[in-house]
Amino acid sequence: xxxxxxxxxxxxxxxxxxxxTIGLLIFLVVDLSAGFICLESNPSIFIPLxxxxxxAWLDTYGINYLQYTAWFFLLLLLLFLLAVNTFVCxxxxxxxLFGNRSCYRSQIKFILNFAPHIIHYSFVVILAGYLVxxxxxxxxxxxxxxPEKSILIPGTEYKIKLNKLNIEYYKGQRLDFxxxxxxxxxxxxxxxxxxxxxxKKTVSVNRPARFKGFSIHLDDFAPKSRTGMQKQKxxxxxxxxxxxxxxxxCGMFLFVVGMLMYLYRWYRP
Amino acid sequence: MAIISQNIFQAAVFFYAASSVPAIMQKKNAALFFxxxxxxxxxxxxxxxxxxxxxxxxxxxxxxxxPFCLSMILFLTKLKNEQWSAMLPVLICLVSLAAxxxxxxxxxxxxxxxxxxxxxxxxxxxxxxxxxxIAALKALQVLIAANKQTKENAQGRDAGTVEFVVxxxxxxxxSMFAGGIWSYLGWGSPVVxxxxxxxxxxxxxxxxxxFLHLYLRRVWNLNKRLIFAAAGGILVFIFNCYPEMGIFRMxxxxxxxxxxx
Numbered sequence: 001x002x003x004x005x006x007x008x009x010x011x012x013x014x015x016x017x018x019x020x021t022i023g024l025l026i027f028l029v030v031d032l033s034a035g036f037i038c039l040e041s042n043p044s045i046f047i048p049l050x051x052x053x054x055x056a057w058l059d060t061y062g063i064n065y066l067q068y069t070a071w072f073f074l075l076l077l078l079l080f081l082l083a084v085n086t087f088v089c090x091x092x093x094x095x096x097l098f099g100n101r102s103c104y105r106s107q108i109k110f111i112l113n114f115a116p117h118i119i120h121y122s123f124v125v126i127l128a129g130y131l132v133x134x135x136x137x138x139x140x141x142x143x144x145x146x147p148e149k150s151i152l153i154p155g156t157e158y159k160i161k162l163n164k165l166n167i168e169y170y171k172g173q174r175l176d177f178x179x180x181x182x183x184x185x186x187x188x189x190x191x192x193x194x195x196x197x198x199x200k201k202t203v204s205v206n207r208p209a210r211f212k213g214f215s216i217h218l219d220d221f222a223p224k225s226r227t228g229m230q231k232q233k234x235x236x237x238x239x240x241x242x243x244x245x246x247x248x249x250c251g252m253f254l255f256v257v258g259m260l261m262y263l264y265r266w267y268r269p
Numbered sequence: 270m271a272i273i274s275q276n277i278f279q280a281a282v283f284f285y286a287a288s289s290v291p292a293i294m295q296k297k298n299a300a301l302f303f304x305x306x307x308x309x310x311x312x313x314x315x316x317x318x319x320x321x322x323x324x325x326x327x328x329x330x331x332x333x334x335x336p337f338c339l340s341m342i343l344f345l346t347k348l349k350n351e352q353w354s355a356m357l358p359v360l361i362c363l364v365s366l367a368a369x370x371x372x373x374x375x376x377x378x379x380x381x382x383x384x385x386x387x388x389x390x391x392x393x394x395x396x397x398x399x400x401x402x403i404a405a406l407k408a409l410q411v412l413i414a415a416n417k418q419t420k421e422n423a424q425g426r427d428a429g430t431v432e433f434v435v436x437x438x439x440x441x442x443x444s445m446f447a448g449g450i451w452s453y454l455g456w457g458s459p460v461v462x463x464x465x466x467x468x469x470x471x472x473x474x475x476x477x478x479x480f481l482h483l484y485l486r487r488v489w490n491l492n493k494r495l496i497f498a499a500a501g502g503i504l505v506f507i508f509n510c511y512p513e514m515g516i517f518r519m520x521x522x523x524x525x526x527x528x529x530x
Binding site: 018019021022025026027029032033035036039040043046047049050106130133138139141175176182183184185205206207208215219238240242245248249252255256257263266 | 320321322323324359377378380381383386396437439442443446449450451453455456457458459460461462463466468469471472475476478481482483486487504508
């Protein structure tokens with residue numbers, strides 16, 4: 001039993017070691033440099049990663065183009081090890097910090113000492129968010145809506161219908177090449193749930209709509225220009241359900257809070 | 270408007286080059302004077318480029334904004350010592366020449382860039398890059414000075430390298446996060462695997478995380494840490510500046526001919 005405890009203690013200390021952190025970070029930089037070369041020469045292998053999800057991608061593109069994707073497998077391993085290392089190291093430090101709580105006269109100073117630990121924990125939360133995203137997210141690209149026609153959101157009983165497509169065209173003088181081209185498209189959509197309740201939402205570029213856990217993004221539309229051959233009006237939507245996104249944004253928010261606390265501590269008189 | 274911006278930028282390059290000459294000759298005030306004019310011209314050229322593309326983002330103009338940010342940091346931090354006045358204006362001159370002879374801003378702006386997050390992503394990234402370059406120069410400066418002095422005198426001095434790295438890291442992180450939000454709003458995912466820039470951005474981030482750990486935990490000695498910070502400048506250039514540069518093109522200097530004849 002004592003041997004087991006000793007082994008666990010040694011493993012814990014090794015997992016949280018600073019030398020491991022440095023080694024992993026240097027390996028990550030080298031691995032990502034190799035990844036840059038592979039991605040730049042073969043982007044078509046990596047683009048489907050967003051559409052099909054991590055597991056399906058690893059099982060298909062990942063395995064079949066191993067000479068271009070090996071760096072990605074290594075990246076996953078290195079990020080996992082870094083997350084473990086960060087968690088162990090930070091937990092050790094937080095325990096020590098709580099143990100020394102009585103040494104701090106000022107409550108603010110005590111709280112500010114958590115800044116690097118907030119940053120470290122939020123890094124782990126961001127990585128967890130990514131992982132959840134890539135494993136559990138549902139991505140439904142190419143949902144083409146024609147005016148007054150409705151389609152079902154794939155895999156659900158929810159209906160989606162394009163009510164109106166309002167396109168604002170550029171009328172200014174500064175962008176000659178943009179004259180009469182769409183600058184602000186807005187698709188007004190009607191979303192009906194399985195109880196027949198319909199709600200109206202507007203989707204625009206960089207302004208997605210949310211409905212029953214789905215986010216609906218405007219990917220493409222027509223007509224893009226007021227002049228030339230007039231195309232049939234349509235809106236192409238990306239429908240996305242991502243359970244990891246809240247975790248990811250929460251991690252980002254905490255990371256920024258931690259950074260601001262750290263800067264305040266750094267410059268505090 | 271675009272042509273006027275380009276001509277003003279050419280004037281900025283001229284003044285940046287003019288400032289590097291007195292900088293090498295250790296004439297600080299003259300160097301700062303020309304640098305100030307270059308900075309003002311560079312600012313006007315960047316405003317012109319933004320005005321031209323507004324409300325969209327003029328992508329691929331990072332190399333135009335970089336010398337401006339470097340000069341701005343130089344002025345704001347009042348780094349007027351001899352080493353600075355020689356090294357930084359030369360770097361600013363080289364970066365602006367790279368933007369002039371290897372432009373990559375002929376891509377049209379696109380409506381997806383019409384969001385505050387794309388602007389934060391872009392501008393914050395350039396500011397971060399500038400801090401990393403300055404940190405690299407600072408480290409190089411200390412390494413050169415340490416070579417001239419005895420080791421004892423050089424011990425414990427990093428001349429503020431880490432402070433620049435910290436600020437660079439803060440802006441780089443903000444840029445990455447803003448990019449993630451923009452990517453999610455526009456494409457539905459915080460990481461879009463169509464652009465290799467995502468990889469180089471991550472690599473740069475991890476590199477400076479490594480540096481901060483080396484510094485804050487004192488894992489390596491000062492000399493090695495400074496070499497690491499100086500090498501960071503090369504890495505930032507290869508990963509983040511080189512991909513933004515286009516092919517070699519001679520700048521159109523019609524206005525100069527008109528001025529002369």
